[in-house]
Amino acid sequence: MxxxxxxxxxxxxxxxxxxxxxxxxxxxxxxxxxxxxxxxxxxxxxxxxxxxxxxxxxxxxxxxxxxxxxxxxxxxxxxxxxxxxxxxxxxxxxxxxxxxxxxxxxxxxxxxxxxxxxxxxxxxxxxxxxxxxxxxxxxxxGSPTRVKLAALIVALALACVSAAFSIDGLTAIFAGAFWPVIIMGAVLEAGKLVAAAWLTEHWTSAPSLLRFVLVLMIGVLMGLNAVGVFGFLTRAHLDHMASIDLTLADRTADVEARLGMQSRVVTDIDRRIGQIDAAIDEATHLGRPVGAMTIADQRRRERADIAAERQRESQALANLQIEKAKIDAQRRRAEAEVGPIRYLAELIGIPATDFERAVRLLTLALVAVLDPMAVALLLAAGVHARRAASF
CATH class of the missing domain: 1.10.10.10 (Winged helix-like DNA-binding domain superfamily/Winged helix DNA-binding domain)
Incomplete structure (x- = not known):
């Protein structure tokens, strides 16, 4: 205004x-x-x-x-x-x-x-x-829930066990580079877990190409882990069975060889005793001349000595037969250790005589759940943490 x-x-x-x-x-x-x-x-x-x-x-x-x-x-x-x-x-x-x-x-x-x-x-x-x-x-x-902690702990435990089995199996394949294979396997296993955790945390923000590459690498590493674990488990089974078979086979061959020799010794002693008995009978048929009786007495003393020797050799033969029976029992016990696998083979339609095939199938089942379960639990723990953070 x-x-x-x-x-x-x-x-x-x-x-x-x-x-x-x-x-x-x-x-x-x-x-x-x-x-x-x-x-x-x-x-x-x-x-x-x-x-x-x-x-x-x-x-x-x-x-x-x-x-x-x-x-x-x-x-x-x-x-x-x-x-x-x-x-x-x-x-x-x-x-x-x-x-x-x-x-x-x-x-x-x-x-x-x-x-x-x-x-x-x-x-x-x-x-x-x-x-x-x-x-x-x-x-x-605040602090993670108990379920998340349990999932994380079990995931790490499974990952460590799977990594140990896989690395041991890979060292058997590449035996000429023992320590380098151990270092390489440990680093690759750690990288696989870190990549899985990173993808869980940044799945929505990561570029598609990076996600594809990381998923592919994780899949390849899981495949290598499966190869190593399969090699470790099959080698453990084959080494155990081979050691039992070789030990029993060696002992069986040794005992059977000694049994054959001892049987021949006892047979020879029996033949000698038979000859002495025949000589004594012939001397007694000649009547009672002094010479004939002297020869008969001498033959009887020889027969007594040979009979004592036969008793000792027969005892040795019996001991060998007992040892062979023990070896057979050990073989049956070793076969009983894989009895559940035989029953499993029959249950799924595999002949009991082909229990090695059942062992391979069981090993594949273990391989299929060991490392994948570790990765799945790690992803579950990461998803749980993301939901808790965004809730």
């Missing part, structure tokens, strides 16, 4: 200011909500959190808004709190179910007083009436 005589601006009366402001207000209800919405947006973008909010901080932020009310999209809330959109929607739905907030489109009102209760080491958000919401969700940034 200007003074016509002096040409200077005069202060505007308060009533006129009010009229001006009223005249500038929009007439529609949607236009009336616009200044407040804009003001709230400015409040949210004035500061960026140095770290993602936890649930208590997010609820406290909502309560700090004018009248505990804010009108904003979930994406903008997520940017304000340092969350992604999925986690923001989940938390808002959980709070609404717990009665902590009410929602009408993008309008959010805080309806309860938020407190923090700690139960079994897990933070739980409740309202003043004791309504519990989001059990275990606030602790998403």
């Amino acid at each position: 200007t003074d016509p005589g002096l040409g200077r601006r005069l202060p505007v009366p308060a009533t006129e200011v009010s009229v001006i402001v009223l005249n500038q207000r929009p007439s529609r209800a949607s236009d009336l909500a616009w200044p407040r919405r804009k003001e709230q947006h400015l409040i949210m973008t004035e500061s960026v959190p140095p770290h993602p909010f936890d649930d208590m901080e997010a609820l406290a932020w909502l309560r700090s808004q004018p009248e505990g009310r804010v009108t904003v999209s979930a994406a903008e809330l997520g940017r304000q709190w340092g969350w992604n959109r999925m986690r923001t929607n989940r938390r808002l739905k959980a709070w609404e179910r717990a009665g902590l907030i009410s929602r009408n489109a993008e309008a959010i009102n805080v309806t309860g007083t938020v407190t923090s209760v700690v139960t079994d080491g897990t933070a739980v958000v409740t309202d003043a009436a004791g309504v519990t919401g989001m059990p275990g969700a606030v602790g998403a940034h």
